[in-house]
Amino acid sequence: xxxxxxxxxxxxxxxxxxxxxxxxxxxxxxxxxxxxxxxxxxxxxxxxxxxxxxxxxxxxxxxxxxxxxxxxxxxxxxxxxxxxxxx
Numbered sequence: 084x085x086x087x088x089x090x091x092x093x094x095x096x097x098x099x100x101x102x103x104x105x106x107x108x109x110x111x112x113x114x115x116x117x118x119x120x121x122x123x124x125x126x127x128x129x130x131x132x133x134x135x136x137x138x139x140x141x142x143x144x145x146x147x148x149x150x151x152x153x154x155x156x157x158x159x160x161x162x163x164x165x166x167x168x169x170x
Contacts, residue, residue, distance in 0.1 A: 086169040089115040090148055092139050093162040112139060 091113045113122045140150075140163070148165040155161045
């Protein structure tokens with residue numbers, strides 16, 4: 084049976100990944116694992132949020148992730164859900 088890895092991309096409040104929620108200008112890649120979650124902020128270079136999000140999506144594509152859905156938890160908080168086969 085095929086097993087999958089999952090990742091959620093959304094905005095974060097700050098550069099700290101702690102337990103802060105996803106709001107702000109820098110997208111966060113949050114990887115969901117059997118041991119819990121781990122994250123990485125995609126730092127921008129002072130560009131628009133859309134440019135930083137494009138960078139995050141491009142990096143995930145290069146790493147073999149496939150977009151499987153979108154959703155939002157608030158009117159202005161949109162999330163992208165990705166998966167890829169576990170190796």
